[in-house]
Structures are given as structure tokens and as C-alpha cells.
Amino acid sequence: MLSIGEFSKICGVSTKTLRYYDEIGLINPDEINPETGYRYYSIRQLKKMLFINRLKSYHFSLEEIKAILELEDDQSSEKLCSALNRKIREIQEKLNAFEYSLKQMSNDILNLEKGIPIMSYLDNIEVQLVETQPMNILYMRQMMSSDDYVAGYEKYFSRLYEKIATEELTLLGTPMTIYHSPEYNPAGNDTEFAIPIEETVKETRDLPGGLCAKSVLKGSYSELTSVYAKLREWVENEGYELVKSPYEVYVTDPNQATVPEDIVTEVYFPVEKK
Amino acid sequence: MLSIGEFSKICGVSTKTLRYYDEIGLINPDEINPETGYRYYSIRQLKKMLFINRLKSYHFSLEEIKAILELEDDQSSEKLCSALNRKIREIQEKLNAFEYSLKQMSNDILNLEKGIPIMSYLDNIEVQLVETQPMNILYMRQMMSSDDYVAGYEKYFSRLYEKIATEELTLLGTPMTIYHSPEYNPAGNDTEFAIPIEETVKETRDLPGGLCAKSVLKGSYSELTSVYAKLREWVENEGYELVKSPYEVYVTDPNQATVPEDIVTEVYFPVEKK
DNA sequence: AGTTGACTTTGCCCTTAGGGTAAGGTGTTT
DNA sequence: AAACACCTTACCCTAAGGGCAAAGTCAACT
Numbered sequence: 001m002l003s004i005g006e007f008s009k010i011c012g013v014s015t016k017t018l019r020y021y022d023e024i025g026l027i028n029p030d031e032i033n034p035e036t037g038y039r040y041y042s043i044r045q046l047k048k049m050l051f052i053n054r055l056k057s058y059h060f061s062l063e064e065i066k067a068i069l070e071l072e073d074d075q076s077s078e079k080l081c082s083a084l085n086r087k088i089r090e091i092q093e094k095l096n097a098f099e100y101s102l103k104q105m106s107n108d109i110l111n112l113e114k115g116i117p118i119m120s121y122l123d124n125i126e127v128q129l130v131e132t133q134p135m136n137i138l139y140m141r142q143m144m145s146s147d148d149y150v151a152g153y154e155k156y157f158s159r160l161y162e163k164i165a166t167e168e169l170t171l172l173g174t175p176m177t178i179y180h181s182p183e184y185n186p187a188g189n190d191t192e193f194a195i196p197i198e199e200t201v202k203e204t205r206d207l208p209g210g211l212c213a214k215s216v217l218k219g220s221y222s223e224l225t226s227v228y229a230k231l232r233e234w235v236e237n238e239g240y241e242l243v244k245s246p247y248e249v250y251v252t253d254p255n256q257a258t259v260p261e262d263i264v265t266e267v268y269f270p271v272e273k274k
Numbered sequence: 275m276l277s278i279g280e281f282s283k284i285c286g287v288s289t290k291t292l293r294y295y296d297e298i299g300l301i302n303p304d305e306i307n308p309e310t311g312y313r314y315y316s317i318r319q320l321k322k323m324l325f326i327n328r329l330k331s332y333h334f335s336l337e338e339i340k341a342i343l344e345l346e347d348d349q350s351s352e353k354l355c356s357a358l359n360r361k362i363r364e365i366q367e368k369l370n371a372f373e374y375s376l377k378q379m380s381n382d383i384l385n386l387e388k389g390i391p392i393m394s395y396l397d398n399i400e401v402q403l404v405e406t407q408p409m410n411i412l413y414m415r416q417m418m419s420s421d422d423y424v425a426g427y428e429k430y431f432s433r434l435y436e437k438i439a440t441e442e443l444t445l446l447g448t449p450m451t452i453y454h455s456p457e458y459n460p461a462g463n464d465t466e467f468a469i470p471i472e473e474t475v476k477e478t479r480d481l482p483g484g485l486c487a488k489s490v491l492k493g494s495y496s497e498l499t500s501v502y503a504k505l506r507e508w509v510e511n512e513g514y515e516l517v518k519s520p521y522e523v524y525v526t527d528p529n530q531a532t533v534p535e536d537i538v539t540e541v542y543f544p545v546e547k548k
Numbered sequence: 549a550g551t552t553g554a555c556t557t558t559g560c561c562c563t564t565a566g567g568g569t570a571a572g573g574t575g576t577t578t
Numbered sequence: 579a580a581a582c583a584c585c586t587t588a589c590c591c592t593a594a595g596g597g598c599a600a601a602g603t604c605a606a607c608t
Contacts, residue, residue: 003604005555009457010506012499015556020595036603037557043507050500051393057496058375062594077386084379084386091379095372098365101332105358105365112351112358119325183283222331225286226324232284233317277575279584289585294566310574311586336565 001031007041011049026066027052058087096150104222107260125227127215127234132268134209135173137194138163138201141180144191153177156193163203170198178207178247192245207247213240213269220260224248224267231269244270275305281315285323300340301326332361370424378496381534399501401489401508406542408483409447411468412437412475415454418465427451430467437477444472452481452521466519481521487514487543494534498522498541505543518544 008015021027022039027048029039048069055065064083071079108118140156157175164171173196180190197204213235217227228246235242251264282289295301296313301322303313322343329339338357345353382392414430431449438445447470454464471478487509491501502520509516525538 003555006510010510011503014595016595016597019557024594033603038603039556043511046503046507047393047396050396050503053499054392054496058379059372077389077391080392081383081386084383088376088379091372091376095369095376098333098369098372102362102365102369105332105362109355109358112355115351117351118328118354119321122321122324222328225327229285229320229324233320236280236284237317277584288566290566290568293586298565312574313585 001040001042004029004039004041007045007049010043011046011053013049013053021052021062024062024066026062026069058084059091060087093150100222104220107220121219121223122226122230125215125217125230127213127231129271130212130214130268132209132212132270135196135207136198136200136204137176137207138169138197138204139178139192139194140203141190141192143188145188152191153193157195160193160195164195164197167201169201172196172198174249174251176247176249178245180245194247208244210244210270211272213271215267217263217265217267218261219263221254221263221265224265227265227267231267235269235271239274240271241274242269243272246270275314275316278303278313278315281319281323284317285320285327287323287327295326295336298336298340300336300343332358333365334361367424374496378494381494395493395497396500396504399489399491399504401487401505403545404486404488404542406483406486406544409470409481410472410474410478411450411481412443412471412478413452413466413468414477415464415466417462419462426465427467431469434467434469438469438471441475443475446470446472448523448525450521450523452519454519468521482518484518484544485546487545489541491537491539491541492535493537495528495537495539498539501539501541505541509543509545513548514545515548516543517546520544 002010004015004018008018018027018039018041022029027045030042030045031040032038033040052065052069055068056062060068060083064087068080068083111120112118138160140160142152142156144152160175163169175193175195178192178194180192181188194207196207213231215227215231217223231246232242246267246269249266249268251266252262254263257263276284278289278292282292292301292313292315296303301319304316304319305314306312307314326339326343329342330336334342334357338361342354342357385394386392412434414434416426416430418426434449437443449467449469452466452468454466455462468481470481487505489501489505491497505520506516520541520543523540523542525540526536528537531537
């Protein structure tokens, strides 16, 4: 039997960590002296501890590790595989987010070197008042958490396009998203993916036209929050109020764009004079 | 002037967050009613708030953002650039770490599908007792934090190789690392990078030979911690004790390896019978 | 047997970036 | 004046431990 200090040195984990793992039931000492409370570990526990470290290096949380260890008892390598696959997808997404940040930061640096302040694009956001025409849209409405927006857009728009292709419907515009949640909530937003088409089928509905505050963004989607802010500011300043759900129209295909400025997005706020 | 709720809606940030940012001095309301304590924001603060959000999306901590905002006052785009560049490098490192995890996990899944348990490599770690010969090594000794090990190895070994090349010294072996810190400390370890050579010059020293417990790892460096654990276990079990700093010899060049099993690393624990 | 020093125990406070909730005060509308 | 929306502070919570302190325990040395 090894004292906590000895076991700690062998597996390269601090005693504090071992005590914490004992507390949360991740790995308990083989034996505890009931009089003194001293923890004693068996060398057979080394393997488990090293396994925990390995899972930690894969960015599993201790809670996830605990779950894996519990199902590990019944030697089911399938569940372990699926846990690994889930984590791979999760890490892949974070990786994508990091790469996106890197691109954005590099872009900012290029601009700064040209003497363009980072937030200068804000002054170029123009708001105009327009009258929109009603549209017939093929739609899918979904609760979307902010995590799966990137994957979600791909998924739902490709489903809609598939439907248009298989049912030989007539495209009348580019894809759009309508945000029905009154306020932005990272946990989940009532989001409608839509594409205007000519035919009226079961999954279409009418998107009424009317007075709208409109802004056009030529740049990365990450600047959309600023566009929304500017629109809200304008609506407030000019004495209007938002009367229906705002929506975005993706005029260009982001996959075709070589520089962020090639991406064109229109944002509409249906408004009425207060 | 906007109440906290209005400002919150315009910039898409919760009131809770705005109060928190006020508390830590990141962005304070333009005006506070001294009687009621009500916070009032000016629309001119929108730009700052959106800038904060942008920096947050680049994974800056609020502390870092605060520092950037403070130096932003004197319009120095240089410092902002250098902060962005630092963050780019930081994110790049995390990205590398993620990619490494992804590779490892994929490897584990492949093994699992072949019926090989993840931790089975532990049973293949063999320890032998050997007598090493003294060596003459060209060395550089450095405190290394666990974050910059990856970059550090490249850096210091290439410096040593450069010296060997320019001074026309004679290589007698592959690179090695000697760990002088008695215990592993993530904050910083006293680490010696060394390459055995023939000539005795100012930056060489004698690495004494002697009795060693030795293990050979054929696999990824992330399994090294397990090798250390196994060595410590063996030393304990067989009644030896560690009497000098342990060291690793990198027999193969990891950049030449196509599969992790091609990477060969020897780990030595200089020991004496207790 | 006593002492010293190394080791271990529990307990408490600290970290990030806020979220949730409660009790009570304020502003606006009916 | 009441109702209701909005605002305030205050307190507790998160993950994965680190740091420190007071007190108990273990092994070795005198």
C-alpha cells in the first residue's frame, strides 16, 4: 500500500488532486485507515489514474471521465468509442472556432497596419427605411443553441434546397433566417430557416411585407451583432418600434467568398412608427 | 441616456454582464443617479461595448481586454497589434494541442476497433537494469513551463545543433533531456537539453555513467508520463532509489515518424540499491 | 521514551465570467 | 393609488483544483 504522497509521486498527480478525486468519487483510495483517515492507494490503481490523465488530456471533464469509468466496468469498448467520437466532434468544433478567430485577428492586423481602426466598420453601417413585398417561403422552424448555429445553417438550408430540387420547385431568392425569440438567448433561440419560392406547398407560408429598417453588411458574419446593435439604435433614435421578427437574407454564398468583404448579408427589422 | 435594460438590448449583452463589467471597471455607465443608484449608459458607449465583445470572441480574458482598453486611449495601434499577435500565437498553440488530441483519439479508436484496450500499452512497458557509460554532453539548462515544452524542444535543440555545426564538433548520439526538478511542477521545471559530442568545449560537461533503470517507449510522447510512472513503480518495488536526475534520449526524429510507434524514446533513472 | 521533521488530515478562501434568485426600491402606466 | 415592469444590492453557484493554516500522525534519531 502506498501513502497519498507516494502514489502522487508515482503517477505525477498532486496530493491535492488525489484528495479532490476522492471527494468527487473519481478514484477512491483502496483503503482508508478508519482511525487516522489516512488514504492508502494500491499500485493496481495506477492504471486507472493514468487512464484518467489520458482522458483529461483529451479535454474530457471530470464528470465525463467519471461516466466513462463507470461504464468501463462492463468492458464495453463501444461506449468508449462513441464517447471518443463525440469528443472528437466537440474538439473539431472548437478547432474551427479557433481558426475563425485566427483569420479574423489576422484581418484586423492587416487593417491596423493600413491605418484602419478595428471598429471603423461600425461607421459604415447604414440604415435605410424600405418597404418590403410579401414573400412565399419554404421554411423550417427550430430551436437553435448558439453552439450549433454553424453546423445548423448548413444542415437546414441543405435540407430545404434538397426539397426544392426533388419537388422541382422554383427558387425566388437566396436563403434567409428569421429570429423569433424576442431577445438573444445563448441557450436556445426560436429560429426559422427559409427560402423564397414560387409554389405554395404544405411547408410554405407567407412572409408579410411592410415597412422595414434595413442594413446591408459586406463582411464577416461575426460583425452581424454590430449590425443588429446599429439597427436597434436607429429604431430607438428615429422613434420606431420593432413589430415583427427580424430576419437576415444571405445574398451571397459564404463558401464562394475569398475575402470577408465579398459576403453580403441584408438585415431587416420590420418596424412601425410609435 | 439609456437605462441598463435598453443598453443591454441594443448591444445584446445581459444586464447582469453589464453590472459585472461596471464592477470590475471594464465599462462604467456614463452616469449613475446618486439617489437611486440607477445606471445610465450613453449611446456613444455602444462602440466600446461592441469592441469588448469582439475581443471576447478572440478569447481574450476580461483582464486582458481591460488592459487593451486602457492603452487604447492613447490611440496606439501598435500595442493593439502586438496584443493581437500574442493572442494569435496563444490560440495557435491551443489549436496544435487540439489537433494532437484529435490524432491521439483517432488512434485510440482504431486500436479499440482492433480489440486493443486503450491502456494496454502499459503492460508492454518493460524496465531493465543497465550500466551506462559516462558521456560528454553539450548542454543548455533552462526553466521550462509545461506550456512551452513543445516550442522549447525545437528551439534549444536547434541551437545546440547549430553550435555543433558552426564549431565543427563531432556528434556522438541523439538529443536528450535531463530533468533536474525533483518533482514535476507545471509552473516550471529545471530542464537540461543536451547532445553527446566528442570534443570538450566550454559548454560541455560530463554526464556520469552508472546503474540505471531503463525503459524504451515506442509510441507517442504523451505516453511518457506512463513510462515514468512504471519506472517509479519498478524502482520502489525492487528496492532501489533514484540518486540522480532522470533523463530521456530521443533515439528517433519525431518529424520523420509516420506512425507514433516509429518514435523511439529511452528513459533512464539513475538508481542505487537502498 | 522523547523529540524532530516529514507527512497527512480537514477546513476555509481564492480563481473566471458571469447565472439565478430574493428582498426591496423606483419608474411608468392605467 | 395600484399594478407592473424595471432597477438595486446581496448571496450562493459553477470546474478543477491551489494555497494556506491548524492540528494530528508516522518514522527516524537521540
